[in-house]
Amino acid sequence: MLDILIRGGWVIDGTGNPRRRLDVGIRGKCIACMERNITEEARHVINADGLIVSPGFIDAHSHSDVTIESNPFCESTIRQGITTEIVGNCGDSTAPFPPVGNGTAGGFGRFDNGPVPYGRTLGEHMCELEHMGISGNLAWLVGHNSLRTLAGVKGPEVTEQQYKIMENALRQAFEDGAIGLSSGLEFEPGRTSCPEELMRLAGVVKEYDAIYTSHIRNRDAHVLEALEEFLAVIRHHRIRGEVSHMNIRYNTHAPEDAVRRCMEKISQARDEGFEVLTDMTPLNYGIGQMAGILPEWLTSLPGQQMKDALMDPEIRTRLKHDCDRYWRFIAGGEWERVRMQNNNAFPDINGMTFPEISHLWNKEPWDCYFDILAAVAPDIDSVVLVSRLFTDEHLVETISNPLYMLVVDGYSTSVEGEVARHTQFPLHYIGMDWFLTHHVRQNHILSLEEAVRKMTSMPASHFNLKGRGLLYEGAVADVIVFDYEHMDTPFDLRQPAQYARGVTHVIVNGLQVLRDGEHLHTTPGINIRQNAK
Template identity: 25%
Template sequence: MKRKIFGCLVAAVLLVSNSAAPDYDIVIRGGRVLDGAGNPWVKADVALKDGRVVRIGTVPGRGKTEIDATGRYVSPGFIDMMDQSGRVLLANGAAENKLRMGVTTVIAGEGGTPVEAAKIPDYFRQLETQGISVNFGTYYSSTQARVTVMGDGAGAPTPAQLDAMGTEVMTAMRNGAFGITSALIYSPSSFQSTSDLVTLAKVAARCDGFYATHMRDESEGLVKAIEEAVEIGEKGGVKVEIFHLKAAYAPGWGKLMPQAIATINAARARGVDIAADLYPYTAGGTGLEIIAPTWVWADGVQKGIERLRDPKLRERMKREVAAGSMPGWSNLVHASGGWANVRLANGFSDKYRQYHGQSLEQIGKALNRHPADAAWDILLEGLPNRSVALYFMMSEQDIETALRQPWVSIGSDAAASQELGAVDALGLPHPRAYGTFPRVIAEYVKRRPILSLEDAVRKMTGWPAQRMGLTDRGLIRDGMRGDIVIFDYDRIDDGATWDKPTALPTGIDTVIVNGVVTIDKGRHTGARAGSVLRHECKA
């Protein structure tokens, strides 16, 4: 009888024990944990609760969700330092192409915010209300401030106009922007002087903000452009981030990048807080409008379009394209080594769809047109969309040289796609939108001994988080946000190519955002656990 009662008690205890609430939301078991700081991996369990990492090591309790990571790597979620998703997330917050690359946080805003400075809080609230699957932060564009105050034409602002621009910048900073950006290769951003940018940088500096820049020249004048960015940082008192560092000038391959790095290192040595990001591809992607000299756009976009339609002005433009770059204009045809290295990516018209993927040299021959005329015809036909091309301007040697620098992080320069498998929201079929982050590991750790795995992960996690002041992200440590990617080192690969730019990567099967499984067995769970990241301004 006693034996029977004892047996019932044991069964009851086991029943209570098995039915007790889980100790954690998620426990990741037995993975090779890379902490994001560059340390070697350790074999450990990782427990998450209430959106944060709460235990690392041997976890005796159980999780509501248990994930077996045996033989796989457990890393902080990747941070995209140059994202273009500010607008598309309003239409679809899933950002699945980003998540499939292991990206859990994006920093957008090269072109600014999709709303004016005063409406940024409403914009952020809309993102939060609708729900986003990645964490999102953004810069505000100095060009936005300029256009708001004085339109999209050339010309120097008056002191009153510059003050008004500063007011716009301060409004954006107080509303959560991480700093100001410029894109000085494009009009009307190119009309901003160094002095104007120093003035606006000083405003951002009051909030410990950044000056992040697509520099005035990434080609023959690369070093001078870096020197300008350094000057703005020093005089403006801001941190400087160089977007998509590249030596985009075929005649200068192997020479310009070492000079650029030496210039940045010299600035860092004297205390300038400057760093850079890059995407690991030999072609950039941008609009066909860059083929027209800057003076074409000096009186605004509409006047520029009228000039493109003028046959006489086109003859002048073609002579200038043939002559190379000029002050205030980077000639990307010249930088690419000629029309044969500029490939039409998307003309946004049925008329020219058959030429997608062909060089402008090939298209010109097929149409019996000068390649420049073909480019501008395609541009005009595609309006109001922005027809885009791939400019093959970089060398693998220079990419490797840049990647080796400890202060270089990774930024895709791509947007989320509104639908998985479609081109990104920019309409640009470039493999960087689907392949950037897995490519860093697959190409530069596995296929070439350029980076160690630990350092590659650091460049995509701990370093960018520290750079952006995201003190609770980028590392797997107690108390940190639960942004985690689990990947199979043997399988990880970037499937996207120039011919198949939207092919999905492999080897990344689990992605967790703020403690919520968002990619599970390679599929989006529908979770919208992402947060809007607001830069704090105490001014």
Template identity: 30%
Template sequence: MSNQESDIFDLIIRGGTVIDGTRRPRFDADVGIRHGRIAEIGDLRAHTAAKIIDATGRIVAPGFIDSHTHDDAAILFDPQMICKISQGVTTVITGNCGISLAPLSPDSPHPMPLSLLTGDEHAPHATFSRFADYLDAVRGSPSSVNVAAMVGHTTLRVMTMDSLDREANSDEIQAMQGLLSEALEAGAIGVSTGTYYPPASAAPMEEVISVCRPLTGTGAVYVTHMRNEADGCIDSLNETFEIGRALDVPVVISHHKLQREVNFGKSTLTLPLIRAAMRCQCVALDCYPYDASSTMLHTDETKLQGRVRIATSEAHPELAGRDLGEIAEEWGVSRVEASRRLQPASAIYFSMDENDVRRILAFEETMIGSDGLSLGEKPHPRLWGTFPRVLGHYSRDVGLFPLETAVWKMSGLTARNFGLTGRGTLETGNHADVVIFDAATIKDRATYDTPAVAADGVEAVIVNGELTWWRGEHCGARAGEVLVRSRLNQA
């Protein structure tokens, strides 16, 4: 390349204030992008580019990494991924809570919550018998965001067991180990569990450890929706730490929370416990910035306490957005019976304390994950609003932490914990995943009544050097890549 050619960039972001995803103080600089990589950061006024974006008065930051998603199918059937790209998200971590689209045979059962990914009987999504086939499909039809995929323990159980209400036997464990090894070889970044849910709740800790043995020595992660996030949260944390020690692998605690009023305030106990574990082993955690969760509609009375709002119902789609208590009263039945009649269904549970949410968000090592579900017209607003809500409401308005810390929690910290080399920070040579936003106006607009609304203040989003979102419109680019963990393959 000649000197003259080396002065020409594909894109220059000029005049912005850089927050680089490392927690270092912000600084004014131009960012030059060439061949999908960040080529130079500094004073580039003497350089030219095929395209120049004026970012004066704006923050230039690494594209956000959504640490906890259920976008496994969405990236294939909705590849523009506007719900994520409009927030500044450039990478999604899929396969959480023990459920993944692969490895899953077409004739396998799809019990809740797995069916939240696979679709209903009228509109089923594709499933993939081999994890390699799933990743090939993602590569063959790229979405607007990068994808780092995990394999789900529940999915492995579905593939190998004739009954899920018991512990796996030695042959079934061996079969699951084989499927997990194949997934890791194909590019899975780890395994997730969802022992909170019925299809995996019968799996004791010993089964989980045995199934996950192939993780050891690979650098892959163990990610968990713990067995209990309410009365038994302390015991579940200790079980999680023990699994990580037994396997000698990094552990990620998914969407840390304390559910039900009797447990409000217990984050003052759980966070010191997590901090103590971090001193002895590799432990990470994420959360979402809301005091309501969302998942399958339970039929267990203990899980229906408090306000429950129906998000989707295949049997009664017209009741999406209504409270379960109101529906039960109209039908003259118990909440449990109403839940049964609404199945299959998903719901929003108003079961957390705002003080706990803030305490967990502010915990130094907490990553940000949306845990959104791309289902129906009334999803939890976190699907569209998580990242702007952290930046606008919790960082700017509430003052929970500086903007540099907020950006780190959704970029550099997440890339580090999941081993995503060359992502998460604005550094020369890194992949050019970039978001440009207005720190003064960024704001989530998604609400529980109108959840599918893009945020304010996100001006531009660049994925692997391609301008993908610009001033409220998708640009048509689908430059997302499949990402693999650095110790498994090259990113």
């Protein structure tokens, strides 16, 4: 007897091939059969007539490690059909953590205001999550910034002892099951790292046949040089690589045809035999760290000195002329593009634009900016902004490119509770399905089959998630059913906490999590481990 029979749906199997009318039978954690008119009895039958049946979506660029402890049911992501998230991106991961007194917690895991988990290894964190129970699967990258914090590295100089601490922690994480190393080179503390440091840590990545992903050092005027720095690591160690969200923000002095020229470099590396891909987010808007525009001479200050400096009028004047980095349009005064997503000091302004905050507080936008940072200092990396970053033409250029996967670059969240107060942005609720409703159904940028491939088998293959991302007999039963024609992705910046609608059934590791659009609060999710011992 089958546990679940999905009857009469249009199966898009993740290969990119045309859809077929098939039944799908699930027994235990795997797909047992796929054929027309399955006659075997089943404990539960899903009528998928007129609906799409596909592999569960894989978000290859997620930051849900920040919210998973306060949102173990993965409420928003499950409702988008996301069954697996690759977390620990952009150099930040919620494990490993430093022992007490060695570095700071930064922005890791700060949404719930809970105690900082000092001394926690990745393996210990995985066990904690599995004991708690989670609804979706997680695959873990180890953050380079987290390793630097663990070793107490704050600038470009790294001692041999600090290298050993980082390398040993990275090896331990791989032994625990991590799938790769991520870096975030537009932010502290990774921004001050030298190429030699990344090259050395990538040697450990090679030992475990893992992947190196990077939020590269620059995505505006010097994007080509930043990409070359990344590709040099890939070529030297002959490892798999992922350029995180290879996109160009408008009005930031990027060279003409920047995306085309970057993709030529990636294509050349692939022609040389290197496994390199990239990914793109669904919206014109994106999230980013508020502290990303600040200079190193400010971010390197210890706690109270940093707070005092941010309150000093003379230093504020100096900072206004030394913030032309990262989101460079802020230095250009384009405040209407910038919106507060998350800060713990003034939660009432979360979701507001800076002109709105300026009006509310009766202060200039720069003073509002520095007041917020001073209030949370030294934990300035915990503050997250939202901004309009990309043109419509840029989205088409990237999403349609065959070397781009489709990712969200957000958090799993809920419409209720503390976590909702800190995720005031529609991306977290609708991001993956926006690809289907907006870019596929409305604008016809991709076929539905190709879009599904870019969010299932393409990331599963590149990140070595064996048995996932495709529908076939023997595959892991991460399966979703959705009503493509009636899928709805509400986008409202004033009321962002609205779930995507249209995914009707979600099955994770053979157990149903979503039934007729209702979350069952089952927890079949696992940490997908590689090389674990």
